Amino acid sequence: DTGVSQNPRHKITKRGQNVTFRCDPISEHNRLYWYRQTLGQGPEFLTYFQNEAQLEKSRLLSDRFSAERPKGSFSTLEIQRTEQGDSAMYLCASRGLNYGYTFGSGTRLTVV
Amino acid sequence: ILNVEQSPQSLHVQEGDSTNFTCSFPSSNFYALHWYRWETAKSPEALFVMTLNGDEKKKGRISATLNTKEGYSYLYIKGSQPEDSATYLCAFSGGGADGLTFGKGTHLIIQP
Numbered sequence: 208d209t210g211v212s213q214n215p216r217h218k219i220t221k222r223g224q225n226v227t228f229r230c231d232p233i234s235e236h237n238r239l240y241w242y243r244q245t246l247g248q249g250p251e252f253l254t255y256f257q258n259e260a261q262l263e264k265s266r267l268l269s270d271r272f273s274a275e276r277p278k279g280s281f282s283t284l285e286i287q288r289t290e291q292g293d294s295a296m297y298l299c300a301s302r303g304l305n306y307g308y309t310f311g312s313g314t315r316l317t318v319v
Numbered sequence: 320i321l322n323v324e325q326s327p328q329s330l331h332v333q334e335g336d337s338t339n340f341t342c343s344f345p346s347s348n349f350y351a352l353h354w355y356r357w358e359t360a361k362s363p364e365a366l367f368v369m370t371l372n373g374d375e376k377k378k379g380r381i382s383a384t385l386n387t388k389e390g391y392s393y394l395y396i397k398g399s400q401p402e403d404s405a406t407y408l409c410a411f412s413g414g415g416a417d418g419l420t421f422g423k424g425t426h427l428i429i430q431p
Contacts, residue, residue: 211362240418249323249408249421250363263417298363306351306370306412308419312362 211311213299219317220289227285228314232301239282240308241274242298243267250298256282289318321345323411325422332399332429339395340425342409346390350413354383354394357424358405366394366407399429 212231220226232239237258242250253272255263258279268274271289276282286293296315300308324343332338344352351370355363367376372387380397396403406426410419 238417242419242421247423249325249410249423250419252418252420255418306353306368307365308353309365310355310363312360 211299211301211309213297213311213314215314216312217315217317219319222289222291222318224289225285225287226289226316227283228297228299228316230282230284230299230301230311232281232299233303233309234280236301236303236309237279238302239276240300240302241282241284242300244296244298244313245294250296253284286316289316291318294318321411321413321420323409323420323422325407325409325425327425328423329426330428332427334399334401334429334431336399337395337397338399338427339393340407340427342392342394342422344390344392344409344411344420345413346388348413349387349390349411351411352385352387352392353410353412353419354392355408355410356405357408363408396427399427401429401431403427404429 214229239256241253244250254274256276271287274284296313298313300310302308354366357363367383369385374385382395385392406424408424410421
């Protein structure tokens with residue numbers, strides 16, 4: 208297992224289109240997190256899964272955002288009707304039983 | 320709302336010099352303090368996870384200290400090298416929520 212994998216690395220989309228990102232965590236990690244990082248800010252928490260259950264959602268996650276982790280393995284984050292303000296780096300992290308979080312390289316979204 | 324502050328925001332250091340920067344975080348409901356190094360186009364790399372007041376950790380030329388009573392952590396880099404150029408993020412976990420609350424980072428540039 209080479210770590211947390213995210214696809215695509217970059218996505219350019221037109222305003223109003225839907226986009227979906229994928230995260231493949233470290234296989235033995237049962238916890239999976241999504242973060243968003245905008246220019247000049249640190250990563251901000253979006254949502255968290257333990258196995259397939261979505262246990263926590265930030266108020267940043269508007270109703271245009273939905274995340275799933277159907278079999279407790281990979282996760283998808285979908286943004287519907289994208290807006291320019293959605294342009295950001297979307298990071299995924301996974302965590303096992305210890306304190307450490309392992310991050311993927313992120314998906315950079317640009318909405319034009 | 321949990322507030323994690325990092326200073327300075329950016330730092331230029333001459334190669335060979337030593338440097339340090341600060342992370343301040345809530346002193347109540349503390350669980351762990353994380354330091355990450357994030358280079359452009361790569362995933363954030365975990366440097367340290369610290370949980371106990373007075374913890375000191377070292378990894379090569381980089382070390383960190385933790386004071387949970389007053390809510391701060393220092394990261395030290397000894398004998399800076401060009402490859403140390405990166406954004407250094409600290410993140411707090413605690414406050415009854417899972418997931419991490421990040422600071423905005425310190426952007427470090429090592430000048431040859």
